[in-house]
Amino acid sequence: MGTLAFKGLAGTAAAGTVATGGFFAWKHVNEPTDVRSRLVWEGQTVADVNKDGVWRAIYLAKHNENGFSAFVSGSNKTEVGPRLKQKCSDLLSVSASDEKYESAYKDAQKWCLKPELTTIEMQFDFEDREFASGDDDFKNLFVLNKETEAFVAAVKSKVDTFTKEIAADTAKDNVKTWCEDIKSKTPEGDDLKNAKAWCTKPASTLNAFMDSQGFKPVSEDGWSSHFAALKSKDNGSSLESDIGASRDNGSTKLKEWCDGKKLGTDQIHTLSENLEKAKVRCFVRK
Known part of the structure; x- marks a missing residue:
């Protein structure tokens, strides 16, 4: 009876492996073999050593706590994050047979687990999302x-x-x-x-931004049909006037207009009042 119950529990636990964001939680009934497996065996959520942002989030949550600066040195999340990641990676892999196992377990329990994400800055770091800066x-x-x-x-x-x-x-x-x-x-x-x-x-360029929105630059052989489609929407008058086109060179002038905006190299803000025009004139849906 006890054996059957244990097998049922083991099967349930094996199906209960969960990985979310930058952290890893795993419930199982096998005896732990190292610090990491002990923590997850206890139901703790361990930071993922294959990610970067989670360690910056831990720094933001923990850097004012007693003992943190002694555990890992540094004065900001960018500096400390990689060091904390390496330190915890080493601790989490300490074997259960190692004489340093208990001390490594205690340090990892304190500094290498998922913190409460209490600010948007922590959430951004947790997701490896970068804030605008320059x-x-x-x-x-x-x-x-x-x-x-x-x-x-x-x-x-x-x-x-x-x-x-x-x-x-x-x-x-x-x-x-x-x-x-x-x-x-x-x-x-x-x-x-x-x-x-x-x-x-x-994104720094309009090409990169439009790519993220599901658009691509007009292809070399696509200017004629794209110009015709744009012209049909406004009878061509304002478009032709704006790009300096005459009756027979509309597609060429449209391409020249887009090329002149340097959409793959210049910053988006340099387009100024031409931004919305460039979105329509120089890109097509992927």
Whole structure:
């Protein structure tokens, strides 16, 4: 009877292996052979040594606790993350037969497990999602989102002079202010959704951005049909005038217009008022 119960439990546990995000949880009934297997055997959720961001998240959660600086040195998450990852990787692999097993277990239990993700910054690191940082990032975020009313309202709540009409050189600082503020908020609801939409490091070029949205540049043999499709939508008058086309060279002029915008090399914000035009004129659905 006891044997049957044990077999049933073992079968259930074997089917209960779970891997989520940067952490690994595994319930089983086998005797642990090293620190990692002991922790998961106890139902603990162990940080994944194959990922990077989770260790930055642990730093943010733990760096003010007693003993952390003695465990691993460094003054910021970028510096400490890789060191913490290596230290915990070593601890988690210590064999149950090793004389250092118990001390390694205690250290790993304290510093190598999933922390409570209490801020959006921790959540970003946990997901290996990068916050915007440089001036170009914030300028690009501004030009990509300035037509979104909720974005303008959100930034304006922190900087009351912010509008969609201001120059990108001014807007970048306003957007940065809002994103820096949101980092410390609880990672849930609209705050988390908006932070991901408006503060994640954006693509630097329009080619890269459009690729992420499911579009590709018009192919070399596709300009004629693409020009015809665009022309049919507005009778061709404004398009032809804007690209300097005459009756017979529309596709050539359209290609020249797109090539001149350097969509694969220049920052998105350099397009200014041509951004929306470039999205339509220079790309097709994949």
